Amino acid sequence: xxxxxxxxxxxxxxxxxxxxxxxxxxxxxxxxxxxxxxxxxxxxxxxxxxxxxxxxxxxxxxxxxxxxxxxxxxxxxxxxxxxxxxxxxxxxxxxxxxxxxxxxxxxxxxxxxxxxxxxxxxxxxxxxxxxxxxxxxxxxxxxxxxxxxxxxxxxxxxxxxxxxxxxxxxxxxxxxxxxxxxxxxxxxxxxxxxxxxxxxxxxxxxxxxxxxxxxxxxxxxxxxxxxxxxxxxxxxxxxxxxxxxxxxxxxxxxxxxxxxxxxxxxxxxxxxxxxxxxxxxxxxxxxxxxxxxxxxxxxxxxx
Numbered sequence: 001x002x003x004x005x006x007x008x009x010x011x012x013x014x015x016x017x018x019x020x021x022x023x024x025x026x027x028x029x030x031x032x033x034x035x036x037x038x039x040x041x042x043x044x045x046x047x048x049x050x051x052x053x054x055x056x057x058x059x060x061x062x063x064x065x066x067x068x069x070x071x072x073x074x075x076x077x078x079x080x081x082x083x084x085x086x087x088x089x090x091x092x093x094x095x096x097x098x099x100x101x102x103x104x105x106x107x108x109x110x111x112x113x114x115x116x117x118x119x120x121x122x123x124x125x126x127x128x129x130x131x132x133x134x135x136x137x138x139x140x141x142x143x144x145x146x147x148x149x150x151x152x153x154x155x156x157x158x159x160x161x162x163x164x165x166x167x168x169x170x171x172x173x174x175x176x177x178x179x180x181x182x183x184x185x186x187x188x189x190x191x192x193x194x195x196x197x198x199x200x201x202x203x204x205x206x207x208x209x210x211x212x213x214x215x216x217x218x219x220x221x222x223x224x225x226x227x228x229x230x231x232x233x234x235x236x237x238x239x240x241x242x243x244x245x246x247x248x249x250x251x252x253x254x255x256x257x258x259x260x261x262x263x264x265x266x267x268x269x270x271x272x273x274x275x276x277x278x279x280x281x282x283x284x285x286x287x288x289x290x291x292x293x294x295x296x297x298x299x300x301x302x303x
Contacts, residue, residue, distance in 0.1 A: 040296050043263025045139030046078040047272075048298075049086055049100070050118075050256075055130035057086075057100060057137060058118040060281060064299045072108035075119040080139070082121040088134035089257035091192055093147040095134040098125045115303040116188065116278075136256040136270050136281075143259035146267060148192040148204075162203070165187045169226050169235040170207045175242055181220055184209045194258050196267055201228050203235065204255050204269055220244055223253050225269065225284060225292050239284060239292040249282070251275055261285075268295075278302015 041063035049057040059081055061070075070076065085100045088095040101122035111117045123130045123137075151159050170186045191205040203226045211218040225239040242248055252274040261268045269292075270283040281298040 022277045029062070029252075034126045041263045041277070043142070044261050045142050046081040046303045047139075048279070049123075049137035050272075051123075051134060052120050055123055056075075056120040057123045058120055060118055060298050062134070062296055062298060069116040069299050069301055070119070071115050072111065073105045077103050077119060081198045085140040085245065086137040087140050087143065087145075088131060088257060089143070089145055090133055091134045091148045091150065091255050096125060096144040097133045097136075097140055098123050098131060100137075106225070116299070116301040118301055135272070138259070142269075143261050144264060146194050146196070146258040148194045148255070148258050151188070154193075162191060162193060165228075165235045166191060166203065166205045166207065166224070166226065169237045170222065170224065173222075173237055173240065175209075175220060175222060175240075180211055180218075181209045184211065188285075190255070192255050192258070194267075196286075197260075199229075200230065202226070202258075202267070202286075204271075206253055215254060217247055219242065219247055219250055221250055221253075223271065224243055227290050236290055239294075241294075256281070275302065 011098050042131045046061075048060045048062065050060060052058045058079060061078065061081075064070075067078040081102045081103075084100045085097060086100055090205050099122065103119060103121050107122075108119055109117050125131055146149075149160065154162065167186050169193045175181075185209045186209055189208055190204045191203055194202050194203060195206075203224075205224045205226065207222050207224060209220045220242060222240055222242040224237050226235040228235045229239050245251075254274070256272050258269050260266070260269065264285065267286045269281040271284065273280050273282060278300050279302055280300045282294060283296040284292050286292050
């Protein structure tokens with residue numbers, strides 16, 4: 001039995017800006033592009049699944065609004081969500097294929113007042129064990145993995161070259177409209193590189209700049225999707241989301257998996273957002289060459 005209890009409300013949204021950038025221009029500092037979030041494509045399965053403690057998987061239901069997450073012990077899962085056979089993914093690729101057990105109300109996490117949680121189901125492979133290292137699961141057969149190379153997996157020379165390319169692309173973006181961080185260099189905290197079927201190189205990166213004020217140090221953290229058609233060409237930032245906050249208020253962002261979804265036939269990036277007391281999942285998709293958009297975002301669950 002998992003237990004989660006908290007009396008705090010869902011945290012107030014951080015100061016963020018989501019922008020889909022055209023390939024042939026960089027918008028001015030005061031431009032605003034509204035992200036349009038589409039509904040989940042039913043061809044991609046009835047749910048996505050995230051790892052939980054104790055050999056369990058969280059059943060994330062798209063689309064669910066923030067105020068309508070069902071209580072775990074009384075959830076009504078859609079047909080085919082569990083039991084089911086699913087493929088497990090990580091940023092490195094496909095981890096394996098396993099069977100999800102049936103939903104049981106008695107085996108659900110207890111949640112406190114003001115908190116939300118997804119229903120959970122057991123995860124087992126053919127040997128009856130839970131495979132380690134997976135970050136996201138989808139109904140078996142709906143997606144093909146796109147393997148990523150992290151900075152740590154690259155050679156020292158390739159890693160250094162990738163960081164330089166990311167920094168050059170980030171420096172062209174109008175992130176700091178107030179000019180407070182104009183002379184502050186970027187730091188690349190995470191980066192993952194993937195080759196698409198047309199040999200386009202895509203990079204998902206997290207870059208930061210920090211202003212060390214004594215009372216309240218400020219951080220600018222930006223999640224970037226970059227593209228280039230050849231290893232020698234410069235990278236273009238094609239999607240970004242930026243936070244401006246103190247260290248304690250920043251949302252942690254991590255790559256869960258990169259896949260090619262068969263339903264929409266487009267490369268897809270799944271990101272995990274950790275608010276400290278809760279989390280959500282974002283799904284980005286490539287709609288055309290050098291064009292990415294936020295297609296779907298899960299409900300917030302936590303306290």
